[in-house]
Amino acid sequence: MTAATxxxxxxIVFAFVVVTLAQFLSMIRLVIGPGTGDRILALDTMVVNAIGMIVLLGISQGTRIYFEAAMIIAMLGFVSTVAYARFVLRGDIIE
Known part of the structure; x- marks a missing residue:
């Protein structure tokens, strides 16, 4: 292997370690968060960290399917965060 490889x-290993640490810290914030807003933000951060881990997995394995999966999870994560925040603020999702 060359030096660049x-x-x-x-x-990639360093990035995996950093994103995993961020995921654990977000999980701690989700558990001990003093308010509902903190928990919503921690859950959204966990989605972003999961997307980062999926992208890193795609880079390390050299396949494109992981990037498509990351896009789908990103869309679902955004919609679910907005829906949950609306539910907490207003009590219903659809008016």
Whole structure:
């Protein structure tokens, strides 16, 4: 392997570690969050971290299917966060 390939592998491993740490910190905020807004924000952050992990998995394996899955999860994560926030604020989702 060349030095560039080894450096790229090291960068991907470092990125996995950092995103995993961010995911655990978001999970802690989800559990101990003092308010509902903190929990909603932690859940949205966990979705973003999961998308980052899926993209990193796609980069490390060199396949494109993970990027499509990340796009679908991003769309579902956005809609579910907005729906949950509306439910908490107004008591209903659809008026």
């Amino acid at each position: 080894e450096l790229m592998d090291l960068a």
